Amino acid sequence: MRPDLPAIHEIWVYLSGSPLLALILTLAAYQAGVMIYERTQLNPLANPVLIAVTLIALVLAALDMPYATYFEGAQFVHFLLGTATVSLAVPIYKGLPSLRGRLLPLAAALLGGGVTSIVTAVVLARLLGADEIVVGGMYSKSLTAPIAMGVAERIGASPTLTAVFTVTTGILGAALGRFVLDAVRCREWWQRGFAIGVAAHGIGTSRAFSVHPEAGAYAGLAMGLHGVIGAIVIPWAISALR
Amino acid sequence: MIDGLVRILVFQGIGEVVAKFVVPLVPGPVIGLVLLLAYLAWRGEVPEGVALVSAAFMRYLGVLFVPAAVGVVLFWPHLQRQALAIIVALVVSAVATVAASALLAKLLSRGGSDAP
Numbered sequence: 001m002r003p004d005l006p007a008i009h010e011i012w013v014y015l016s017g018s019p020l021l022a023l024i025l026t027l028a029a030y031q032a033g034v035m036i037y038e039r040t041q042l043n044p045l046a047n048p049v050l051i052a053v054t055l056i057a058l059v060l061a062a063l064d065m066p067y068a069t070y071f072e073g074a075q076f077v078h079f080l081l082g083t084a085t086v087s088l089a090v091p092i093y094k095g096l097p098s099l100r101g102r103l104l105p106l107a108a109a110l111l112g113g114g115v116t117s118i119v120t121a122v123v124l125a126r127l128l129g130a131d132e133i134v135v136g137g138m139y140s141k142s143l144t145a146p147i148a149m150g151v152a153e154r155i156g157a158s159p160t161l162t163a164v165f166t167v168t169t170g171i172l173g174a175a176l177g178r179f180v181l182d183a184v185r186c187r188e189w190w191q192r193g194f195a196i197g198v199a200a201h202g203i204g205t206s207r208a209f210s211v212h213p214e215a216g217a218y219a220g221l222a223m224g225l226h227g228v229i230g231a232i233v234i235p236w237a238i239s240a241l242r
Numbered sequence: 243m244i245d246g247l248v249r250i251l252v253f254q255g256i257g258e259v260v261a262k263f264v265v266p267l268v269p270g271p272v273i274g275l276v277l278l279l280a281y282l283a284w285r286g287e288v289p290e291g292v293a294l295v296s297a298a299f300m301r302y303l304g305v306l307f308v309p310a311a312v313g314v315v316l317f318w319p320h321l322q323r324q325a326l327a328i329i330v331a332l333v334v335s336a337v338a339t340v341a342a343s344a345l346l347a348k349l350l351s352r353g354g355s356d357a358p
């Protein structure tokens with residue numbers, strides 16, 4: 001061995017102190033998630049975010065790396081959430097013409113769905129003995145994840161729990177949605193898509209797009225409008241009730 | 243593409259400032275979103291750069307919330323104890339939300355267009 005080469009543990013100490021390791025880990029885990037998701041023909045249960053989070057949690061445990069150290073590097077990805085939220089204006093703007101002539105049923109579906117989402121989750125979680133930290137994560141779980149986490153910060157809830165509940169809700173809505181829609185005999189594509197978008201945001205929307213383009217367009221619109229209106233109404237309603 | 247990113251970042255910045263000093267209850271990026279929406283409506287079209295940046299973000303939205311979601315490891319023991327409450331609340335709520343939303347859309351559109 002050449003004497004000027006550093007020992008392997010020195011390389012490791014250097015790398016684990018740099019943001020690069022967490023960045024590589026985050027992107028590689030997500031890439032693995034996307035590959036698995038595509039390999040399963042876009043099955044909502046093989047959600048790339050869920051796979052990435054599981055992989056990273058396993059790696060952190062194996063390396064004995066604290067979450068704070070990981071986040072120091074991964075915060076560069078995290079920062080872009082706000083920018084991505086702003087750029088949601090584009091799909092909303094493109095979807096607005098779809099509201100024409102259907103404003104009343106869609107507004108009612110959005111409002112009724114939004115209220116149902118919060119009330120059922122919060123009441124059930126409380127009844128079954130969940131504590132306030134868990135209940136706090138339930139309020140914005142049907143909003144699109146970047147907005148849901150912003151709302152969580154404003155209402156004093158944990159953005160992390162909110163992110164996890166939001167992704168889980170999206171997966172549940174995408175996986176169970178069609179059975180529920182068939183059970184309530186909802187047949188129009190635009191209504192089916194919109195209901196999935198209200199309940200299951202981005203994950204539901206990508207599911208809706210894979211079933212029918214009209215359903216996808218309305219799901220995307222529902223996700224955007226629910227995000228914007230929820231972000232304005234939820235913190236305000238909670239502070240008024242406190 | 244850079245011009246689109248600049249415009250989106252400027253709207254984010256204005257949104258954050260407005261949130262900080264005027265409406266602290268609403269997340270800054272959401273205010274930025276509403277302002278960008280108003281700007282697009284005023285222009286009557288989506289500038290090419292803005293469309294490009296937005297499409298890129300929408301395509302890879304998922305990866306952006308991975309760092310925060312990994313924080314679930316900190317809550318793990320806490321969540322395990324309340325697993326039943328969490329699972330039941332999330333499943334029932336997702337089903338109820340789809341059902342409520344679909345029923346309202348269906349009933350109100352029937353009353354509006356092809357009422358007997």
